[in-house]
Amino acid sequence: MKRLLLLTLGSVLLISCKNNESDTESPYAQELQKNKIISVDIHKQADKLKQEGYQTFIYSEGDTTFLMQQYFMVFLKSGNSRSQDSTEAAKLQRQHLSHLSRMTEEGYASLLGPFEDDGDIRGIVVYNTRTLKEADSLANLDPMVKAGRLKVEVHPWWTAKGGKLN
Template identity: 65%
Template sequence: MRKTILSIFLGLSLVGCNDTPQDEHSENKNAELQKDSVKTNDIASLEEQLKKDGYQTFSYKEGDTTYLMQQYYMVFLKSGPTRSQDSTEAAELQKKHMAHLSRLYEEGYTSLTGPMGDDGELRGIVVFNTATQKEADSLANMDPMVKAGRLVVEVHPWWVAKGGKLK
């Protein structure tokens, strides 16, 4: 992400250093072309690096925008078969569960994590940013709540545009 921002900044700075006198319209058009070129080059190099690292990606262009799609893994945390722990044990498992999820986020394995807002079978969702479904499944199953049987995981591939965000 830092490289992308730096590349865009450098690309825009280069446009500002042009000594050739031009009218404002031409200058704006050149800036837009340079910006688009930088973005396209950044997307291509990012896609190349992701593929080299084993990630599933594809890109497509819609109008003037190029989208880089990446396969993430949506993990559904569901109520497990063993939910009979006493309150002390459940609280300790919850503490370990939160530490596990925090570590996964800090190490870059996850992008979004959160509990559900009701008390149904589906307890939470974690979006994994891993190269393979096997890796996401393995990391999710290392959760102390899953090991204790309090939760079970269900993993699904999910395509999202890089840089997409919740609104």
């Protein structure tokens, strides 16, 4: 009986030591394991986006892997019809902001804003769409564009998925 008890205790100790080995892995080994998991997640996310019709590729630099996605940078430029009176211009501005809010809420616009200078390019909108044609169509729904106060210029643009401004 004593022998059975010692065998059982020895087995439990051996098993618990093996289970705790991962807790004492070096930080480097833990980072490698984390990167493997992230890499699998990135590939799954890339596959899902491609199935949905988005353009993506995976870029690795050293120990870092990025999921790159194609977005569409829309430059809002001064249009040919900017002679509206102040009341009409203010109404168009409200409708313009409402349109941009809707694009953001529906997940089409990822980044947007006006330029501070008074140049030809008045602002930008980065569209998260499958195609240039879709981004162009959404940008042309803007009441300011429809009124001719703004016009759009669309360019494909690549950036890391989930990137942020610092």
